[in-house]
Amino acid sequence: MKFTVVSPEIYTYGAMLIGGVLRDEGYNVSLSTKLSVKPKETLMLSLFSTQHLLSDEIKKLVKDHRSKGGKVYVGGPVSAYFEMVLGELEPDCVCVGEGEETVKKLAGDGVSNDFPGLAFYDDGSEIVFTGKAERVDVNKRPLPLIPPDIGSQDIRGASAYIETHRGCTGGCTFCQVPRYFGRDIQSRSVEDILKEVREFKKRGAKRLSVSGGTGSLFQYKNGEINEEKFIELMKGMAEIMGPKNISSPDIRVDCISDNILEAIRNYTIGWIFFGLESGSDRVLKKMGKGATANQAAEAVAACHEHGLKAAGSFIVGYPGETEEDYEMTKDFITMNQLDDVFISIAEPIPKTPLADLVLRTPDEENPVFVPHTDEYKALKITEAEARSFDLMMHADLFRTNMRPVTNDIFDIYLKNVRKDGDDIRRATAVLRKYYGE
Numbered sequence: 242m243k244f245t246v247v248s249p250e251i252y253t254y255g256a257m258l259i260g261g262v263l264r265d266e267g268y269n270v271s272l273s274t275k276l277s278v279k280p281k282e283t284l285m286l287s288l289f290s291t292q293h294l295l296s297d298e299i300k301k302l303v304k305d306h307r308s309k310g311g312k313v314y315v316g317g318p319v320s321a322y323f324e325m326v327l328g329e330l331e332p333d334c335v336c337v338g339e340g341e342e343t344v345k346k347l348a349g350d351g352v353s354n355d356f357p358g359l360a361f362y363d364d365g366s367e368i369v370f371t372g373k374a375e376r377v378d379v380n381k382r383p384l385p386l387i388p389p390d391i392g393s394q395d396i397r398g399a400s401a402y403i404e405t406h407r408g409c410t411g412g413c414t415f416c417q418v419p420r421y422f423g424r425d426i427q428s429r430s431v432e433d434i435l436k437e438v439r440e441f442k443k444r445g446a447k448r449l450s451v452s453g454g455t456g457s458l459f460q461y462k463n464g465e466i467n468e469e470k471f472i473e474l475m476k477g478m479a480e481i482m483g484p485k486n487i488s489s490p491d492i493r494v495d496c497i498s499d500n501i502l503e504a505i506r507n508y509t510i511g512w513i514f515f516g517l518e519s520g521s522d523r524v525l526k527k528m529g530k531g532a533t534a535n536q537a538a539e540a541v542a543a544c545h546e547h548g549l550k551a552a553g554s555f556i557v558g559y560p561g562e563t564e565e566d567y568e569m570t571k572d573f574i575t576m577n578q579l580d581d582v583f584i585s586i587a588e589p590i591p592k593t594p595l596a597d598l599v600l601r602t603p604d605e606e607n608p609v610f611v612p613h614t615d616e617y618k619a620l621k622i623t624e625a626e627a628r629s630f631d632l633m634m635h636a637d638l639f640r641t642n643m644r645p646v647t648n649d650i651f652d653i654y655l656k657n658v659r660k661d662g663d664d665i666r667r668a669t670a671v672l673r674k675y676y677g678e
């Protein structure tokens with residue numbers, strides 16, 4: 242049996258990992274970022290965004306392949322909301338949760354209710370869910386299947402984001418990580434990760450990054466950050482790839498220390514990316530961020546004291562965010578000299594607390610739907626889009642490498658926020674269809 246694992250646009254780590262599982266089981270398997278598959282092959286679709294479920298191209302790929310007798314199995318973070326995956330894409334089944342063990346059984350036995358981790362339609366079009374997949378021992382899983390063109394991939398500067406641990410101690414309401422992998426941390430061994438890093442280098446990867454979540458939670462135990470192991474990992478990765486080719490970008494503001502910052506300076510490209518989200522403690526609390534704006538400001542200052550660059554991401558348009566809250570976010574950016582800034586509109590990923598909140602919030606109280614009536618009224622955008630647009634331009638003026646907003650940039654930002662708003666409204670509509678009252 243031949244498998245093609247498709248992850249749209251980029252080779253995700255999850256897709257490479259599933260490729261590695263199938264390879265080690267003795268199957269002929271290839272990876273692709275293109276939406277195509279040969280008729281006799283089994284298609285494993287690895288999807289990480291709700292937008293994938295709304296994509297006409299992906300729907301067509303699944304439909305065409307199944308109509309020719311091919312099998313289509315879907316996995317990845319979207320599997321957490323398998324009802325929506327089944328309803329929107331109509332694949333043969335969804336591999337729910339951590340997929341390594343499920344995929345082995347699925348490849349051998351096909352769709353069956355004899356093992357956990359699957360969701361599919363029975364003959365009467367009722368959904369069968371065979372139960373939660375067993376948690377995977379991250380030290381017993383195979384090495385990923387690394388595609389030969391990995392060196393040409395560039396995701397925020399990295400050829401790939403590798404997994405060092407699973408889970409996050411945080412409980413941010415908009416984030417899927419703790420719901421998907423849990424809040425306890427399961428870390429890989431340093432040796433296993435370094436073996437993988439060598440393999441990536443051999444296959445042509447130019448720069449590697451530690452995957453999302455919080456890098457310094459690696460080997461976290463009993464409520465303690467394990468500085469020693471984190472430093473050992475960063476040093477080991479830098480020895481293989483060179484320090485200019487390593488990054489550990491995503492870190493919570495409350496998961497840093499002098500030693501961690503020194504290690505990041507010595508063994509990586511020297512950037513930290515904080516999910517700051519808001520300058521308002523009231524909104525941070527609603528988001529379950531577990532950190533205050535003051536802690537965020539201190540973390541940014543600590544990075545600068547250690548000679549590091551600090552980037553921050555912000556979320557606007559969270560239900561309940563007032564004009565005053567938004568002004569506090571602008572003030573935070575004014576006061577804290579960030580080196581780069583990323584802005585997004587609150588997206589209700591299904592089965593997160595934010596999605597539940599969005600379902601409970603009437604449109605006339607949700608900034609993603611409320612028309613903007615102030616400074617940008619003539620642009621006919623919503624309040625969330627106006628805040629996102631305004632904050633992008635504001636951040637360009639106050640980040641360390643100030644960027645003047647030209648007409649072109651104005652147009653690009655406006656186009657982007659309109660698209661973000663449209664995407665989120667479409668995602669909200671489909672959320673209501675499956676999980677509304």
Ligand code: SF4
Pocket residue numbers: 409410411412413416417418419453454455493516
């Ligand atoms: S700290 Fe980051 S990974 Fe953890 S729950 Fe919050 S957003 Fe998600």
